[in-house]
Amino acid sequence: MATARGLMGLKLFHAWGSCSLASLIALEDAGADYELVVMDTQAGDQRKPEYLAVNPKGRAPALVTDRGVLTETPAILAWIAQTWPGANLAPLADPYAFAQCQAFNSYLCSTVHVAHAHKHRGSRWATTAAAFADMTAKVAENEVACFRLIEDEMFQGPWVLGETYSICDAYLFTLFGWLEGDGVDPRQFHRLWDHSQRVAARPPVRKVLARQAA
Amino acid sequence: MATARGLMGLKLFHAWGSCSLASLIALEDAGADYELVVMDTQAGDQRKPEYLAVNPKGRAPALVTDRGVLTETPAILAWIAQTWPGANLAPLADPYAFAQCQAFNSYLCSTVHVAHAHKHRGSRWATTAAAFADMTAKVAENEVACFRLIEDEMFQGPWVLGETYSICDAYLFTLFGWLEGDGVDPRQFHRLWDHSQRVAARPPVRKVLARQAA
Numbered sequence: 294m295a296t297a298r299g300l301m302g303l304k305l306f307h308a309w310g311s312c313s314l315a316s317l318i319a320l321e322d323a324g325a326d327y328e329l330v331v332m333d334t335q336a337g338d339q340r341k342p343e344y345l346a347v348n349p350k351g352r353a354p355a356l357v358t359d360r361g362v363l364t365e366t367p368a369i370l371a372w373i374a375q376t377w378p379g380a381n382l383a384p385l386a387d388p389y390a391f392a393q394c395q396a397f398n399s400y401l402c403s404t405v406h407v408a409h410a411h412k413h414r415g416s417r418w419a420t421t422a423a424a425f426a427d428m429t430a431k432v433a434e435n436e437v438a439c440f441r442l443i444e445d446e447m448f449q450g451p452w453v454l455g456e457t458y459s460i461c462d463a464y465l466f467t468l469f470g471w472l473e474g475d476g477v478d479p480r481q482f483h484r485l486w487d488h489s490q491r492v493a494a495r496p497p498v499r500k501v502l503a504r505q506a507a
Numbered sequence: 508m509a510t511a512r513g514l515m516g517l518k519l520f521h522a523w524g525s526c527s528l529a530s531l532i533a534l535e536d537a538g539a540d541y542e543l544v545v546m547d548t549q550a551g552d553q554r555k556p557e558y559l560a561v562n563p564k565g566r567a568p569a570l571v572t573d574r575g576v577l578t579e580t581p582a583i584l585a586w587i588a589q590t591w592p593g594a595n596l597a598p599l600a601d602p603y604a605f606a607q608c609q610a611f612n613s614y615l616c617s618t619v620h621v622a623h624a625h626k627h628r629g630s631r632w633a634t635t636a637a638a639f640a641d642m643t644a645k646v647a648e649n650e651v652a653c654f655r656l657i658e659d660e661m662f663q664g665p666w667v668l669g670e671t672y673s674i675c676d677a678y679l680f681t682l683f684g685w686l687e688g689d690g691v692d693p694r695q696f697h698r699l700w701d702h703s704q705r706v707a708a709r710p711p712v713r714k715v716l717a718r719q720a721a
Contacts, residue, residue: 349660350614360603365617367581368610375602388589389574395609396582400564402617403579411632418625419645424638431633446563 303327304357306347308334309505312406313354314470316369318463321497323377329504367398370460382460390454397453397461405443405468408435412475433476440472444482451491458495466492517541518571520561522548523719526620527568528684530583532677535711537591543718581612584674596674604668611667611675619657619682622649626689647690654683658696665705672709680706 305320305327307313311334320327332338332353339351348355348364356363356372363369371394374383384390410417412432415425443465447453453461469489472479480486492498519534519541521527525548534541546552546567553565562569562578570577570586577583585608588597598604624631626646629639657679661667667675683703686693694700706712 349656358603361607363603363606363610365610365613367613368606371609372602372606375605388586389572389577391589392577392582392586393575395585396577396579399579399581399613399616402613403621407617407621408632418622418632418649419638419641421637421641423635424633424641427633427635427638435632442563 302357302359304330306330306332306344306353306355306357308332308339308353310334311353312366312402312464312467314501315366315460315464315467316354316356316373318466318498318501319370319373319382319460321501322382322458322460322463322495323373323380325373325377365402366464367395367402370398370464371395374460381457384454384457384459394454394459394461397447398464400443400447401464401468405436405439408432408439409468409471409475411435436472436475436477437481440469440477440479440482440485444485448484448488450484451488453488462488462492463498466498516571516573518544520544520546520558520567520569520571522546522553522567524548525567526580526616526678526681528715529580529674529678529681530568530570530587532680532712532715533584533587533596533674535715536596536672536674536677536709537587537594539587539591579616580678581609581616584612584678585609588674595671598668598671598673608668608673608675611661612678614657614661615678615682619650619653622646622653623682623685623689625649650686650689650691651695654686654691654693654696654699658699662698662702664698665702667702676702676706677712680712 303325305316307317307329309331317329332344338344339353345351347357347362350364354366354369356369363372371383375385378385383394409432411428415428419425419428449455452458453465466489469479469485479489493502517539519530521531521543523545546558552558553567559565561571561576564578568580568583570583577586585597589599592599597608623646625642629642633639633642663669666672667679680703683693683699693703707716
């Protein structure tokens with residue numbers, strides 16, 4: 294009863310094409326009951342007062358729970374894993390393995406996502422068109438370096454953390470999906486390409502992708 | 508015995524002036540027994556083969572444990588909190604409160620640290636001197652926006668998460684300490700300035716800062 298009440302009113306603010314896809318997949322992986330609120334970032338929904346009242350950062354995702362609002366993908370993913378332990382989405386019982394899970398997700402948010410953001414979001418860090426163009430031109434090189442490091446040093450296989458699918462797989466799948474649009478051939482990363490195909494074939498992910506296509 | 512063995516050989520690769528200060532403070536907060544390896548990033552220690560063998564990312568921090576190497580500040584901090592639960596460095600028993608802790612640290616690594624890095628590390632994301640200068644010129648504005656958001660929306664007080672000191676306080680203290688060097692007056696953030704003074708006065712932090720000054 295406490296659990297059921299705790300999950301009443303769960304609501305994910307999501308934008309297609311953004312990193313909030315990882316949280317959406319994890320909610321489906323967990324079998325969670327939630328409401329999906331799709332924002333149109335092209336129309337600036339994330340900057341409107343009604344969303345800033347939910348998440349003052351003005352970014353997706355935000356997950357509304359009955360305790361309050363959670364933001365930041367690594368935190369939301371870990372919360373989902375801890376709230377639905379039966380879904381086995383993270384190595385919760387082993388602090389070292391959990392730390393490796395967190396380290397992977399932390400690298401994705403602080404380095405890989407940031408590398409990608411310099412393509413279209415240069416105005417966060419500079420002001421001139423010349424600087425934006427300079428940043429954009431370097432994005433592919435940085436992304437190749439990031440995913441080469443992931444494939445060679447971090448990815449255990451067949452899933453990110455080894456034998457068991459986890460929240461890291463949903464997050465990796467999300468960011469890996471940006472490569473083609475950024476002019477990087479994802480097939481050069483043989484193990485990660487194979488991984489992305491296997492993630493896409495999972496029923497919770499197929500459900501999410503069908504919703505996007507609808 | 509298992510615990511003692513588990514902590515044998517704990518070694519933190521640290522650089523003064525880097526975000527690894529947060530992990531160093533947390534180890535002191537926990538009362539951990541560890542070896543400190545100080546790297547000279549000006550001399551490029553973090554890019555030398557012997558360190559790349561430990562951490563292929565070529566960045567500080569790295570924490571060597573008998574299970575393997577941990578990287579990424581939010582993951583290291585959570586691991587320290589989980590490994591020394593008696594130090595009460597994170598709300599481990601409450602997934603929602605732990606997620607807020609993780610969200611705070613995730614914001615620091617993916618947004619605040621990244622904002623700072625554009626001052627001297629522009630070559631990560633661009634190639635021209637003009638772009639570096641453009642990025643550098645925007646750093647103070649971005650940092651003010653970040654710490655204004657932290658002070659007004661995220662910081663509970665008297666500590667980051669409220670009544671209890673946590674790993675978030677060590678991490679906030681570390682990044683807040685960069686403001687003055689980046690040309691931002693930290694005193695404009697009254698609650699965070701007061702916080703930084705209280706963190707600096709804690710015995711574990713005084714021990715760390717004395718070591719830096721030595």
